[in-house]
Amino acid sequence: MTFQDRKDALALLILRLGLAWFICLWAIHKILAPKQYQFIARRFDDVDMSLAQVYLVAAVQTSLCILVALGVFRIFSYGGLAMMHLFTVTRR
Numbered sequence: 001m002t003f004q005d006r007k008d009a010l011a012l013l014i015l016r017l018g019l020a021w022f023i024c025l026w027a028i029h030k031i032l033a034p035k036q037y038q039f040i041a042r043r044f045d046d047v048d049m050s051l052a053q054v055y056l057v058a059a060v061q062t063s064l065c066i067l068v069a070l071g072v073f074r075i076f077s078y079g080g081l082a083m084m085h086l087f088t089v090t091r092r
Contacts, residue, residue, distance in 0.1 A: 016068060016069065016071060017069055019068060019081060020065045020068040020069040020081070021065075021069075023061060023065050023068075023081050023084060023085065024061070024062060024065035024066075024069075026061070026088075027057075027058050027061035027062040027065060028058070028062065030054055030055070030057060030058035030061070031055065031062075034051050034054040034055060034058075035051075037049070037054050037057075038050075038051070038054060041054075044091060045091065061084060064077050064080040064081055064084070065081070067080075068081055
């Protein structure tokens with residue numbers, strides 16, 4: 001492995017961990033303050049969510065973040081985080 005290959009691999013690792021950490025903060029916050037996310041879903045998305053649904057969404061998001069951080073099931077895990085991010089930036 002050349003020096004450039006090592007630099008590229010390190011850069012991709014940093015990007016992968018940064019993305020996982022960025023999304024994981026929101027997922028963990030859903031666990032810590034679920035009522036806030038019930039309000040957000042009702043206010044911005046016109047969706048009533050139970051506490052169980054908020055916890056389920058948080059668990060799925062946290063699981064995806066762990067998969068991305070570990071670099072496994074890349075198509076599924078990277079695609080899942082990309083879809084979550086897309087939803088976040090395109091909502092009204």
